[in-house]
Amino acid sequence: MHDNIDINIEQLSKTEGHADLQVKVRNGKVEDVKLKISENKRFYTQAVRRRHYSSIPQFVSRICGTCSIAHLTCSIKAVEKCFRIQPSEQTQLLRKLSVYGMMIRDHALHLYFFCLPDIFVKDSIFDFDESKEYLVKQAFVVKGVGNNLSKVIAGRAVHPPFQKIGYFSHIPSPESINEILNQLKTTREYVFELIEIFYKSDFNFTRETNFISLVSDDYSFLEGSILTSTGLNVNEEDFWNYLERIIIPYSQATGFRFSAKEYMVGALARMNLSNNKLCSVSKKNLSKYLRIFPSNNIYHNNLAQAIEILHCIDHSIQLLEESDFKSEPPPKITLKGEGRGVGVIEAPRGTLYHHLDIDKDSKVTYANFVIPTAQNQIKMENDIRLLLPRILNKTKHEIHHELEKVIRAYDPCMSCASHFLKLKWI
Amino acid sequence: MRLNVGWFSFTCCEDSTIVFIELMNEKYFEWKKLINFKYFRTLKSNNSLNDLDIAFVEGAISNKKEEESLKNIRVNCKKLVAIGSCACTGSPANQRNFFDQVTKNEIQFILDRFDNRELVSPLSDLVKVDDYISGCPMDEKLFLTKLNQYLKEFEIVNA
Numbered sequence: 001m002h003d004n005i006d007i008n009i010e011q012l013s014k015t016e017g018h019a020d021l022q023v024k025v026r027n028g029k030v031e032d033v034k035l036k037i038s039e040n041k042r043f044y045t046q047a048v049r050r051r052h053y054s055s056i057p058q059f060v061s062r063i064c065g066t067c068s069i070a071h072l073t074c075s076i077k078a079v080e081k082c083f084r085i086q087p088s089e090q091t092q093l094l095r096k097l098s099v100y101g102m103m104i105r106d107h108a109l110h111l112y113f114f115c116l117p118d119i120f121v122k123d124s125i126f127d128f129d130e131s132k133e134y135l136v137k138q139a140f141v142v143k144g145v146g147n148n149l150s151k152v153i154a155g156r157a158v159h160p161p162f163q164k165i166g167y168f169s170h171i172p173s174p175e176s177i178n179e180i181l182n183q184l185k186t187t188r189e190y191v192f193e194l195i196e197i198f199y200k201s202d203f204n205f206t207r208e209t210n211f212i213s214l215v216s217d218d219y220s221f222l223e224g225s226i227l228t229s230t231g232l233n234v235n236e237e238d239f240w241n242y243l244e245r246i247i248i249p250y251s252q253a254t255g256f257r258f259s260a261k262e263y264m265v266g267a268l269a270r271m272n273l274s275n276n277k278l279c280s281v282s283k284k285n286l287s288k289y290l291r292i293f294p295s296n297n298i299y300h301n302n303l304a305q306a307i308e309i310l311h312c313i314d315h316s317i318q319l320l321e322e323s324d325f326k327s328e329p330p331p332k333i334t335l336k337g338e339g340r341g342v343g344v345i346e347a348p349r350g351t352l353y354h355h356l357d358i359d360k361d362s363k364v365t366y367a368n369f370v371i372p373t374a375q376n377q378i379k380m381e382n383d384i385r386l387l388l389p390r391i392l393n394k395t396k397h398e399i400h401h402e403l404e405k406v407i408r409a410y411d412p413c414m415s416c417a418s419h420f421l422k423l424k425w426i
Numbered sequence: 427m428r429l430n431v432g433w434f435s436f437t438c439c440e441d442s443t444i445v446f447i448e449l450m451n452e453k454y455f456e457w458k459k460l461i462n463f464k465y466f467r468t469l470k471s472n473n474s475l476n477d478l479d480i481a482f483v484e485g486a487i488s489n490k491k492e493e494e495s496l497k498n499i500r501v502n503c504k505k506l507v508a509i510g511s512c513a514c515t516g517s518p519a520n521q522r523n524f525f526d527q528v529t530k531n532e533i534q535f536i537l538d539r540f541d542n543r544e545l546v547s548p549l550s551d552l553v554k555v556d557d558y559i560s561g562c563p564m565d566e567k568l569f570l571t572k573l574n575q576y577l578k579e580f581e582i583v584n585a
Binding site for chain 2: 011013014015016017018039040041042043046047049059062063064065066068105109113117123124125126127136140141143144147157158159249252404
């Protein structure tokens with residue numbers, strides 16, 4: 001049992017981007033916890049000002065490599081709201097498929113490469129022995145099918161070129177659709193194995209949480225209303241009115257409270273609030289797993305991610321089998337003078353909000369971005385504070401590992417979380 | 427014998443890291459025999475800087491800590507390769523270099539608080555860079571061509 005302990009973790013491993021963690025325990029009491037997102041800011045909030053609206057989606061895609069499709073899609077949605085552009089049904093369908101490709105790839109990277117080593121007590125997936133080599137092979141197949149789906153639909157998995165304001169500049173060929181359909185179908189069985197692993201995992205850190213997510217009728221991450229565990233139903237445009245930006249002086253990212261309270265966004269929030277909306281084909285095979293939700297165990301975020309991979313595969317198969325894509329012209333954009341557009345989508349790590357104000361010369365005058373990991377930052381830090389007293393009987397090395405593990409369960413993306421600046425820190 | 431590789435990232439969106447990890451979908455089992463990933467913080471916790479043949483470095487340099495880390499990588503590797511646009515040219519991570527004075531004033535307190543450098547720089551402003559693989563994200567085909575070249579150069583495979 002440690003009465004006094006100091007732990008400084010420089011650069012948490014197996015996460016996207018950079019963060020440090022510092023904890024201090026004295027006489028058995030937690031005196032200090034600092035989760036420092038140390039990713040250097042690139043000041044996108046400032047950099048978008050005075051840029052022409054048409055350049056913004058591809059520009060803000062560069063906020064994050066792994067979530068670039070989320071930023072691109074959310075920004076396109078904000079511009080379309082600004083100019084009252086209604087994308088065609090085909091464009092909306094292609095967007096769903098593009099986002100599904102990202103979800104499959106991004107969740108698979110997190111689950112196989114960042115979380116499975118924790119479950120099998122290995123440093124990395126590189127250290128898996130022959131008995132687990134089949135999982136390494138499956139990891140690359142599942143991740144690969146997400147990557148390939150994004151390539152077929154959007155041209156690339158990172159900063160994809162085909163996804164434009166109001167339309168897609170290229171339509172997938174029937175041959176490429178058949179090929180990706182085959183890949184999606186053969187990948188399903190691997191995902192069931194992944195779901196079973198996270199279902200069986202006994203990792204547990206549970207506490208009452210207010211979960212928040214955008215809920216759509218078909219669990220497609222792109223539209224609907226923002227729901228909360230406390231029963232609120234908020235329009236996309238009004239989301240910001242409920243948020244309070246919290247300055248965290250030692251972190252490069254600001255935190256958020258919703259209605260003055262801590263909350264969580266992400267796969268667990270989506271699964272808790274809307275698992276009844278999952279694709280019917282997936283749901284048929286998932287009843288044992290879905291009974292777990294709603295759950296306040298943060299490690300069930302990873303089970304929720306695995307279930308979402310299956311949903312994205314099954315819904316993609318359904319959409320692609322029914323598809324008959326035809327080339328569509330770009331929409332006519334009528335500039336209506338000054339405008340304001342808010343886009344909200346569910347990114348892999350939770351609710352993503354882009355707000356743009358555009359002037360009569362079609363230039364951005366103001367931007368506001370609310371990022372999932374920044375929204376979870378306060379809860380992550382509080383989890384560490386509450387977890388520490390329960391694990392002080394472990395060795396320092398084990399405590400270090402437990403702290404990293406609970407943060408990894410959130411799948412934080414530090415690259416996204418920093419890079420914005422709204423308020424002056426005190 | 428395997429090629430000792432380190433993969434590092436500084437100020438950027440880590441898009442080339444993602445592209446590299448996606449290349450593993452097809453290449454991992456081939457690379458496993460040829461490459462020893464000694465430093466790859468995104469994928470492992472136990473990392474070492476010792477005896478690196480090649481350091482692949484993504485991202486631009488924005489603060490003094492990054493500057494020191496980059497110099498430390500340089501003295502520990504035989505070849506340092508800049509990966510992606512931010513490492514090769516500084517952009518777009520260096521966009522604050524081009525802000526007007528009013529905007530610079532607005533962000534100055536952040537730069538002071540986190541010990542930022544006055545300018546965000548490409549790697550070559552601070553250390554000797556042996557090779558460049560550009561693109562935003564990096565060009566996949568160019569990366570594979572260069573990697574095959576390095577494997578021959580370090581005599582991991584026959585020339």
